[in-house]
Amino acid sequence: MKSLYFILAAALLISGAGYYVYQGQQDKTSPPASAPTSTETPATTKNTGIQQIKSLHFETASPDHNEVYAVAPYNVVIDFNFDLADNSKITIEKDGVDYGEGATTIDPKERTLRRLMKQNAPDGIYTIKYTACWPDRSCHDGLHAFTIDSSQLSKYTDLTGKGEVTVDLNNLVFSPAYIVVSKNTKVNWINRESATHYVNADPHAGHSFVLAWNSDALERNDKYSFMFANVGEFPYHCSAHYPEGMRGRVIVK
Numbered sequence: 001m002k003s004l005y006f007i008l009a010a011a012l013l014i015s016g017a018g019y020y021v022y023q024g025q026q027d028k029t030s031p032p033a034s035a036p037t038s039t040e041t042p043a044t045t046k047n048t049g050i051q052q053i054k055s056l057h058f059e060t061a062s063p064d065h066n067e068v069y070a071v072a073p074y075n076v077v078i079d080f081n082f083d084l085a086d087n088s089k090i091t092i093e094k095d096g097v098d099y100g101e102g103a104t105t106i107d108p109k110e111r112t113l114r115r116l117m118k119q120n121a122p123d124g125i126y127t128i129k130y131t132a133c134w135p136d137r138s139c140h141d142g143l144h145a146f147t148i149d150s151s152q153l154s155k156y157t158d159l160t161g162k163g164e165v166t167v168d169l170n171n172l173v174f175s176p177a178y179i180v181v182s183k184n185t186k187v188n189w190i191n192r193e194s195a196t197h198y199v200n201a202d203p204h205a206g207h208s209f210v211l212a213w214n215s216d217a218l219e220r221n222d223k224y225s226f227m228f229a230n231v232g233e234f235p236y237h238c239s240a241h242y243p244e245g246m247r248g249r250v251i252v253k
């Protein structure tokens with residue numbers, strides 16, 4: 001019986017010491033205090049009541065079906081697992097008006113259909129309608145919908161008016177994850193912990209929203225930077241902790 005008490009006491013001591021060491025490490029890696037972070041998380045999905053129709057060879061899209069944006073997304077991308085050909089097109093419709101800007105383009109690898117979005121697009125539900133054409137000249141239609149809801153904007157952390165801002169990758173989240181910056185701001189992402197992280201443009205796994213906005217693996221203390229030269233909302237995630245964990249947005253004003 002005595003030995004049982006001894007084992008229990010030893011176990012308590014060891015777990016207590018372990019807790020103390022863990023706290024110490026957390027303190028050492030915690031980021032320096034930065035701008036106040038919004039404590040609310042914006043709603044990033046909402047049922048539009050519109051049924052998604054996926055065309056043949058559709059893989060992923062951004063905005064994705066039923067996603068919510070606080071302002072107009074910078075562009076719309078749709079990724080396919082088949083080569084695209086001429087005559088493919090995207091419209092971004094609300095109340096019969098196309099809020100797409102300029103022509104639909106096909107990325108160099110021929111798997112992504114892309115169109116810029118007008119940045120004066122008002123709140124509401126938008127239907128992304130697309131026609132995807134293959135080299136054999138057959139074309140296939142699909143659609144999905146997303147929402148612009150500017151009331152979510154108050155839940156983003158305002159970092160406007162700075163030339164450079166930093167987002168920490170720590171405790172398996174981006175912090176702050178939802179930010180607003182001014183045009184031509186350089187955003188730095190710094191990994192503050194031992195887990196390997198990534199900064200990848202949505203959608204997963206095409207990462208096509210902005211092709212140049214994709215980091216290599218970020219180990220502890222590694223930094224990745226991207227300059228936002230265009231206005232709109234930009235969605236991203238960490239491919240190592242997707243889809244549950246690490247997601248974020250950058251709104252550029």
Ligand SMILES: [Cu+2]
Pocket residue numbers: 172196197198238239240241246
């Ligand atoms: Cu991660």
